[in-house]
Amino acid sequence: MEPLVATQPLTGFFWSWIVPVLLFVIAFGATWLLxxxxxxx
Amino acid sequence: MAHFTILDWFWTAAFLLLMVGGAFFFYRLARRSESDFxxxxxxxxxxxxxxxxxxxxxxxxxxxxxxxxxxxxGLRGLWYSFFAAWTAIGAFVSARIFxxxxxxxxxxxxxxxxxxxxxxxxxxxxxxxxxxxxxxxLGWVGIAMGKVGQLAFDWPVWVGxxxxxxxxxxxxxxxxxxxxxxxxxxxxxxxxxxxxIVTVVAISAGGGPEGVTTRIIELGEGWRLxxxxxTGWFTGDFPAAWWLTMLVIAVIGGFGMGTSLDWYVEAQxxxxxxxxxxxxxxxxxxxxxxLIRNGFxxxxxxxxxxxxxxxxxxxxxxxxxxxxxxxxxxxxxxGVFFGAILAIHLSTIxxxxxxxxxxxxxxxxxxxxxxxxxxxxxxxxxxxxxxxLLVGSFFYGMMMQxxxxxxxxxxxxxxxxIWLPNILQxxxxxxxxxxxxxxxxxxxxxxxxxxxxxxxxxxxxxxPDYLQFWLLxxxxxxxxxxxxxxxxxxxxxxxxxxxxxTRPVGNWGxxxxxxxxxxxxxxxxxxxxxxxxxxxxxxxEEADGWSREDWLVIVLSPVIFALLMIGVTKLLLLxxxxxxxxxxxxxxxxxxxxxxxxxxxAVSGEYETxxxxxxxxxxxxxxxxxxxxxHG
Numbered sequence: 001m002e003p004l005v006a007t008q009p010l011t012g013f014f015w016s017w018i019v020p021v022l023l024f025v026i027a028f029g030a031t032w033l034l035x036x037x038x039x040x041x
Numbered sequence: 042m043a044h045f046t047i048l049d050w051f052w053t054a055a056f057l058l059l060m061v062g063g064a065f066f067f068y069r070l071a072r073r074s075e076s077d078f079x080x081x082x083x084x085x086x087x088x089x090x091x092x093x094x095x096x097x098x099x100x101x102x103x104x105x106x107x108x109x110x111x112x113x114x115g116l117r118g119l120w121y122s123f124f125a126a127w128t129a130i131g132a133f134v135s136a137r138i139f140x141x142x143x144x145x146x147x148x149x150x151x152x153x154x155x156x157x158x159x160x161x162x163x164x165x166x167x168x169x170x171x172x173x174x175x176x177x178x179l180g181w182v183g184i185a186m187g188k189v190g191q192l193a194f195d196w197p198v199w200v201g202x203x204x205x206x207x208x209x210x211x212x213x214x215x216x217x218x219x220x221x222x223x224x225x226x227x228x229x230x231x232x233x234x235x236x237x238i239v240t241v242v243a244i245s246a247g248g249g250p251e252g253v254t255t256r257i258i259e260l261g262e263g264w265r266l267x268x269x270x271x272t273g274w275f276t277g278d279f280p281a282a283w284w285l286t287m288l289v290i291a292v293i294g295g296f297g298m299g300t301s302l303d304w305y306v307e308a309q310x311x312x313x314x315x316x317x318x319x320x321x322x323x324x325x326x327x328x329x330x331x332l333i334r335n336g337f338x339x340x341x342x343x344x345x346x347x348x349x350x351x352x353x354x355x356x357x358x359x360x361x362x363x364x365x366x367x368x369x370x371x372x373x374x375x376g377v378f379f380g381a382i383l384a385i386h387l388s389t390i391x392x393x394x395x396x397x398x399x400x401x402x403x404x405x406x407x408x409x410x411x412x413x414x415x416x417x418x419x420x421x422x423x424x425x426x427x428x429x430l431l432v433g434s435f436f437y438g439m440m441m442q443x444x445x446x447x448x449x450x451x452x453x454x455x456x457x458x459i460w461l462p463n464i465l466q467x468x469x470x471x472x473x474x475x476x477x478x479x480x481x482x483x484x485x486x487x488x489x490x491x492x493x494x495x496x497x498x499x500x501x502x503x504x505p506d507y508l509q510f511w512l513l514x515x516x517x518x519x520x521x522x523x524x525x526x527x528x529x530x531x532x533x534x535x536x537x538x539x540x541x542x543t544r545p546v547g548n549w550g551x552x553x554x555x556x557x558x559x560x561x562x563x564x565x566x567x568x569x570x571x572x573x574x575x576x577x578x579x580x581x582e583e584a585d586g587w588s589r590e591d592w593l594v595i596v597l598s599p600v601i602f603a604l605l606m607i608g609v610t611k612l613l614l615l616x617x618x619x620x621x622x623x624x625x626x627x628x629x630x631x632x633x634x635x636x637x638x639x640x641x642x643a644v645s646g647e648y649e650t651x652x653x654x655x656x657x658x659x660x661x662x663x664x665x666x667x668x669x670x671x672h673g
Contacts, residue, residue, distance in 0.1 A: 004348050004368050005246050016373030020052050023377065024059065027230050031063035034223055038070060038084075 094327020115265025159474025
């Protein structure tokens with residue numbers, strides 16, 4: 001199969017680290033808030 | 042296909058651990074009761090069932106088959122995914138009726154709507170069928186995951202079939218439906234992120250919105266940008282008759298229960314909402330987000346087509362979305378992308394493990410084997426049933442290669458000939474258990490004849506599927522309508538109790554009049570002064586009925602869904618009318634909310650005060666099998 005593009009469009013520290021960390025923090029925070037909200041019933 | 046580094050595996054593992062650990066923690070809530078283990082205690086605000094409806098409409102093989110139809114058909118391929126639009130009317134009709142019935146499952150609902158031996162036969166049949174179906178679906182998606190692992194990383198197929206399922210079983214066994222719905226919410230966040238970023242990167246890599254569309258037109262494939270690129274009324278790859286049949290099945294199907302295979306999964310989400318209003322908004326928002334997601338996918342696949350237009354084999358081009366993610370995303374983000382693929386898979390597995398266990402526990406074990414089981418016993422039975430489903434799914438997965446063709450046929454059978462009876466059981470008071478049973482049996486026989494036997498003998502030509510649908514419907518009706526009219530209606534006591542509890546839509550006149558005569562409900566509530574054309578202040582008694590406000594929303598809802606799905610793709614590719622379609626959809630949504638919310642609040646608030654008494658009654662009914670319960 002031919003590669004779709006010659007060079008990868010997104011590179012660098014921002015895309016490899018900052019974006020995944022932000023997503024992880026959002027998902028972790030959501031879990032924590034959900035648990036806090038529903039476990040006090 | 043994928044070249045992973047340590048950093049990629051780190052992010053895949055981090056998100057996997059978060060999803061499994063986060064969902065597992067809810068085991069403390071799930072162990073309290075049967076209602077907690079299977080319905081999260083019927084206490085969820087609308088956005089949690091909504092994210093779960095989205096997640097259950099996103100299965101492991103969905104990225105492959107959606108990519109397949111979009112690569113083959115262009116924008117008109119989106120209509121193949123429009124079957125999810127049963128949620129447009131379903132949210133305002135069948136979801137409200139089902140939530141009011143308080144049934145855990147569709148099998149249990151059969152005994153509330155019908156009575157006697159016929160109803161018990163239906164309940165046992167549907168429960169057994171659903172236990173089997175959930176095992177089959179688990180095997181199906183397990184093999185799909187096995188193939189993804191093989192294509193991306195050269196793993197043996199069994200790795201993708203077995204390992205993710207065992208990981209999912211950890212939190213599904215411990216936390217039941219609480220774990221499923223929380224896992225779905227988390228997995229929804231990760232999956233939506235992956236779908237949006239791959240779409241943006243793909244369009245940009247294809248030369249931007251104008252670059253993609255210009256390239257497609259240069260290739261002489263401009264028809265791919267037209268969602269209505271019909272090939273004639275009955276001819277070619279995309280006949281208008283297919284499109285009209287699809288619209289009927291999807292849109293009108295919202296009046297019934299079981300008209301889509303997804304109904305059985307979503308019924309659990311509907312029942313887990315904390316009230317009628319939350320059940321309605323949960324199903325509607327989940328369906329809307331699913332179709333918006335399909336719009337994003339379509340834009341990314343059109344970009345993929347512009348970059349790689351000449352792929353002939355379906356097995357190659359349906360990997361288009363996976364290729365976009367693995368080839369265009371940088372180190373690290375590719376790991377998150379695989380985490381999203383795993384998230385989609387985990388949510389599919391957990392949903393079907395818990396749903397199959399629910400049918401086994403509630404409709405087979407508790408109903409027929411141990412009616413007086415305690416909540417502790419029922420939660421443990423739920424866990425045992427989850428394990429049974431797990432083991433059964435591995436067997437299905439291993440023989441999936443040989444049986445696929447037959448099972449796809451069996452699935453098609455289940456849905457085509459039974460579509461109309463599934464609407465009639467909700468909307469026609471006279472339809473009875475024997476009529477519905479006859480419809481199921483006729484369906485099995487007639488479908489066999491129409492699809493296989495008669496064409497083999499040259500009696501019938503081999504019909505395309507959309508014509509088979511209408512023929513199967515007519516032949517089925519020729520059996521179940523006479524059976525219904527030749528047998529007695531359900532006992533009036535049973536019908537009145539069901540009617541007062543659920544207030545169904547459609548032809549229920551005789552039952553309504555009897556309920557009024559008994560003083561259980563008021564007939565047309567009298568008000569002084571003229572009625573405004575669109576009413577927004579309701580008493581609970583008035584809001585129980587169906588009025589022009591409901592019908593206006595029922596008509597507009599599928600229109601909104603179509604505008605959203607097509608509009609999003611056109612907007613992403615900066616096509617004419619894209620922005621206008623999305624703006625129109627948002628405006629119509631706000632209007633529908635303005636119109637129907639006061640009514641839903643009135644009916645929802647009042648119903649919640651009665652729910653506790655109904656629930657006590659329902660539990661007594663479950664625990665005293667074989668004795669008629671005095672419903673007072």
